[in-house]
Amino acid sequence: MQEQTNEQNNIITLEELRPRPEEKKTFSDHFMPRLHPGILFDPKKCTGCGTCEMVCSLRNVSKIAPTSASIKVLRDENSVKNFAIFCQHCRKPLCIEACPTRAIEKGEDGIVRIDKLFCVACGLCTMACPEAAPLQDPITGEINKCDLCEGDPQCVKYCPSGALTFTKGKRIRWIKALRWSVQTISFLLLVVALIGTFCSLKAGALSLSCPAGVLQNIASSGTVVLVWILSASLILGLTILAGRFFCGWICPFGFFLDLVDKITPKKIGWPSFLKSRMAKYGILAGAVGGSCALGFQAFCPVCPIGSICRSYGAAGTLNGANMGIVAVLGGLEVTERRVWCRYFCPVGALLALFAKIGLIKIVIGANQCKKFSCVQCAEVCPMGIIDADKLREGISPEIPMTECITCMRCIDRCPYGAAKIRFRWQKAVPENVEL
Amino acid sequence: MKLFDNFYNMKVGIVDLTQLSSEVIPLDEQIVAEKIGGAAVNEDLFRQYKDDAPLLIGVGPLTGSFAPASCLSVATFLSPRFGNLCHVPLMMRTGPEMKFSGIDFLVIKGTASSPKILHIDKGAIQILSAEQFIGVDIPEGLQTLKKERIHSRSILLTGTAADHGVPSASVSTGFNGSLDKAGLAFLMASKNLKGVIFNGTGGLPFAEDNLEDNETIERKLFADEGHENKGFLSMLDKIGIEENLKGVIKKAKWRDMACYHCPSPCMNSVQFTWHDPRKNSRVEDNILLSDHLGFLALAKKGGKDVFPLSESCLRFGLDPVAVAEKLPENGSLLESLNAIEEISVTPEEPKIKREHHQIGEVSAEMHNLYGGGLPPILAEELWKKRVRLSMILGVCPIFLLRFTQISELDLLKFLTSNEHDLKFLEKKEIQSLIKK
Numbered sequence: 012m013q014e015q016t017n018e019q020n021n022i023i024t025l026e027e028l029r030p031r032p033e034e035k036k037t038f039s040d041h042f043m044p045r046l047h048p049g050i051l052f053d054p055k056k057c058t059g060c061g062t063c064e065m066v067c068s069l070r071n072v073s074k075i076a077p078t079s080a081s082i083k084v085l086r087d088e089n090s091v092k093n094f095a096i097f098c099q100h101c102r103k104p105l106c107i108e109a110c111p112t113r114a115i116e117k118g119e120d121g122i123v124r125i126d127k128l129f130c131v132a133c134g135l136c137t138m139a140c141p142e143a144a145p146l147q148d149p150i151t152g153e154i155n156k157c158d159l160c161e162g163d164p165q166c167v168k169y170c171p172s173g174a175l176t177f178t179k180g181k182r183i184r185w186i187k188a189l190r191w192s193v194q195t196i197s198f199l200l201l202v203v204a205l206i207g208t209f210c211s212l213k214a215g216a217l218s219l220s221c222p223a224g225v226l227q228n229i230a231s232s233g234t235v236v237l238v239w240i241l242s243a244s245l246i247l248g249l250t251i252l253a254g255r256f257f258c259g260w261i262c263p264f265g266f267f268l269d270l271v272d273k274i275t276p277k278k279i280g281w282p283s284f285l286k287s288r289m290a291k292y293g294i295l296a297g298a299v300g301g302s303c304a305l306g307f308q309a310f311c312p313v314c315p316i317g318s319i320c321r322s323y324g325a326a327g328t329l330n331g332a333n334m335g336i337v338a339v340l341g342g343l344e345v346t347e348r349r350v351w352c353r354y355f356c357p358v359g360a361l362l363a364l365f366a367k368i369g370l371i372k373i374v375i376g377a378n379q380c381k382k383f384s385c386v387q388c389a390e391v392c393p394m395g396i397i398d399a400d401k402l403r404e405g406i407s408p409e410i411p412m413t414e415c416i417t418c419m420r421c422i423d424r425c426p427y428g429a430a431k432i433r434f435r436w437q438k439a440v441p442e443n444v445e446l
Numbered sequence: 447m448k449l450f451d452n453f454y455n456m457k458v459g460i461v462d463l464t465q466l467s468s469e470v471i472p473l474d475e476q477i478v479a480e481k482i483g484g485a486a487v488n489e490d491l492f493r494q495y496k497d498d499a500p501l502l503i504g505v506g507p508l509t510g511s512f513a514p515a516s517c518l519s520v521a522t523f524l525s526p527r528f529g530n531l532c533h534v535p536l537m538m539r540t541g542p543e544m545k546f547s548g549i550d551f552l553v554i555k556g557t558a559s560s561p562k563i564l565h566i567d568k569g570a571i572q573i574l575s576a577e578q579f580i581g582v583d584i585p586e587g588l589q590t591l592k593k594e595r596i597h598s599r600s601i602l603l604t605g606t607a608a609d610h611g612v613p614s615a616s617v618s619t620g621f622n623g624s625l626d627k628a629g630l631a632f633l634m635a636s637k638n639l640k641g642v643i644f645n646g647t648g649g650l651p652f653a654e655d656n657l658e659d660n661e662t663i664e665r666k667l668f669a670d671e672g673h674e675n676k677g678f679l680s681m682l683d684k685i686g687i688e689e690n691l692k693g694v695i696k697k698a699k700w701r702d703m704a705c706y707h708c709p710s711p712c713m714n715s716v717q718f719t720w721h722d723p724r725k726n727s728r729v730e731d732n733i734l735l736s737d738h739l740g741f742l743a744l745a746k747k748g749g750k751d752v753f754p755l756s757e758s759c760l761r762f763g764l765d766p767v768a769v770a771e772k773l774p775e776n777g778s779l780l781e782s783l784n785a786i787e788e789i790s791v792t793p794e795e796p797k798i799k800r801e802h803h804q805i806g807e808v809s810a811e812m813h814n815l816y817g818g819g820l821p822p823i824l825a826e827e828l829w830k831k832r833v834r835l836s837m838i839l840g841v842c843p844i845f846l847l848r849f850t851q852i853s854e855l856d857l858l859k860f861l862t863s864n865e866h867d868l869k870f871l872e873k874k875e876i877q878s879l880i881k882k
Contacts, residue, residue: 055701058702058703058704058708058711059703059704060704060705060706060707060708060709060711061539061542061706061707062707065512065707066657068649069657072649073651074649074650074651074652075510075511075512075546075649075650075651075652076546076647076648076649076650077542077546077646077649078546078599078646078647078648078649079649086620088585088588088620088621088622089585089621089732090732091701091703091715091716091717091732091733091734092701092715092732093703149647150568150647150648169657169660171664171704171708171709171710172702172704172711
């Protein structure tokens with residue numbers, strides 16, 4: 012009825028005038044999301060000279076007027092640090108949603124542009140933007156927003172300290188590609204090719220055992236066999252060298268959970284009273300104590316890693332009981348990512364003890380990252396151990412290596428190169444020196 | 447003269463603190479044609495208003511432009527400490543913000559009956575009450591500004607030392623201090639002027655080819671190996687610092703900081719933790735170091751305690767060189783901090799100091815003419831030429847003292863690309879336009 016009236020009155024609706032472009036996603040975007048072009052800011056290098064504001068204003072208003080620039084350098088007098096505010100050309104820009112006249116659009120090239128013809132300078136985009144990046148010109152009242160100078164940002168070109176760099180966003184996420192490849196091969200090897208062998212595998216002189224299984228074996232038999240220890244030492248040695256690499260790259264149940272996560276992207280949340288990362292240590296202790304009391308490996312029959320390895324029978328049949336365990340625990344993925352790994356896995360708990368004395372650590376330097384609206388590292392972390400609030404406050408979060416599964420998603424995702432892998436003895440970020 | 451049309455707003459702000467009135471008048475084109483700008487125009491205006499004991503703040507034609515380190519504004523006044531006309535360089539963003547606020551020169555006459563603060567924006571001058579700023583230190587004053595929503599892109603503020611009539615008080619640009627060792631803060635306090643806020647929300651077109659000229663100069667700079675020697679420490683090296691002191695201060699966390707459009711910073715922010723003996727606790731602090739001579743003077747007295755001592759001077763708005771002279775020899779940190787606090791509240795009648803010693807290769811008399819805070823890193827004659835050039839054109843004097851390869855002609859090219867005009871400007875011998 013309303014449409015009819017509009018038609019009769021020759022009123023053009025906003026939808027007709029500025030239809031929202033449909034988001035086009037290719038099949039590969041689901042697995043390898045495209046990175047968009049943008050400017051990276053290194054606060055360590057920024058001297059606060061304001062040259063970026065000068066050249067930007069020259070483009071915006073044909074004169075040097077720093078307040079008319081699309082980039083703003085904030086000079087914090089208390090911390091004596093500089094921050095730059097400019098459009099991040101977000102993946103899902105909130106300014107577009109907020110704009111009542113649809114003056115802001117994200118182009119195919121990933122650049123978010125403002126069409127000044129439609130802009131009524133209401134400032135809603137500034138309020139919606141987590142960076143407050145659309146900047147209102149104090150003289151003209153117009154909204155100025157970075158359009159990356161159509162691919163040749165002048166601020167980057169003239170920045171004398173190299174604090175600004177331009178990225179076209181064509182970085183290949185090689186870590187992601189490599190991890191998925193290793194996980195797939197490991198899964199096929201342990202679940203399909205070498206059936207039921209993760210718990211204990213013998214190939215000639217080489218013996219490989221699950222360290223938690225070996226621990227239960229020792230507890231149940233009351234004897235320590237050197238071969239058992241040696242067979243478990245491969246994974247434990249790997250853990251000392253590379254943290255809980257097994258959990259992030261090899262574990263077939265972990266890979267299964269990652270796949271389930273792909274089809275259950277929305278999470279309902281794990282009850283907070285059950286959120287105890289210490290529970291897995293309790294389960295490990297219980298498994299060892301139970302094995303000692305019962306005289307057999309108490310946890311192994313219900314272990315989801317063992318279950319998934321045993322689920323595909325030798326004759327190609329599926330093992331119902333094992334499949335049931337895998338299905339139930341996999342179902343928990345609707346609550347949080349890798350719930351089992353976070354709170355319950357005793358294998359992970361044992362590896363965590365070795366990761367604590369491991370040689371590596373993951374560091375996220377807030378100084379380098381700075382962009383409090385980003386926190387993509389926290390979003391992609393399957394173990395939920397990156398404190399996004401600290402990053403928003405500009406503090407480098409401490410990554411507990413006992414919980415980190417060294418999947419390196421944070422390193423892969425960080426657009427600022429702030430997430431890094433380091434040796435334990437290396438400084439994460441320059442420490443404040445006491446006089 | 448049309449030569450400077452793009453470089454000035456062509457406006458002079460006149461503030462009469464006695465009458466609490468202000469007006470903005472056109473800048474006499476003839477003065478600009480003759481004196482070009484900065485300290486030279488200030489001198490001319492000083493003579494016009496000399497009966498009102500004026501304080502002048504002015505910019506040069508290149509201030510705020512694409513010329514490298516175009517950060518400078520100059521305060522010209524009769525120094526209560528040195529007894530003669532002084533030109534104090536005010537750096538950081540004071541110059542560009544002043545120019546973008548719509549006026550090029552500011553003449554402050556008379557004395558207010560109660561504390562006032564000037565707010566300049568869009569070519570208009572407001573005289574605001576500053577009662578709430580009296581007796582508060584500089585960081586607290588800046589907080590008060592924020593609370594009262596007084597927009598301040600750049601602020602010159604005096605601290606508690608000036609409020610108490612301490613002659614060695616020093617004006618501060620934000621919380622970053624300044625090179626004022628000539629008593630500018632004392633003069634402001636005697637006029638009941640707490641601060642001047644420049645809110646540069648405007649802009650100027652400047653010349654279109656300035657960006658290319660800037661690139662040419664930067665290429666010239668970056669080609670020079672000496673360019674790598676930047677930052678506060680390298681300046682201390684040039685002035686001369688003892689090795690043991692260098693070792694102590696190198697331990698802190700430093701970060702290069704620059705004034706407006708400076709490609710080679712000479713300042714540093716420094717982050718340090720120290721044990722505060724008054725609170726008996728560890729404190730983490732950040733300060734910006736911009737006063738090389740002041741820092742060296744404090745370092746010689748305070749050694750490893752130089753950072754908390756510098757912070758204390760910045761907080762109260764004191765000249766560190768004058769403070770260092772009064773600090774106890776081999777005193778503990780607590781004694782030194784107490785001494786600074788004592789200095790900041792002890793009023794004195796300013797004694798005119800006529801110094802005859804050398805500061806580096808520059809005579810103290812010459813050095814004091816330009817505020818007494820510029821690093822004496824060249825021989826006197828060259829030092830004087832470079833400083834005068836900078837003070838007239840509105841380019842950072844420290845930058846010109848460091849990079850002598852940047853010639854006068856390089857800078858004049860920012861004013862005009864016309865050969866005839868360039869020759870005319872060269873013939874003027876800009877350095878000679880400052881009379882004192």
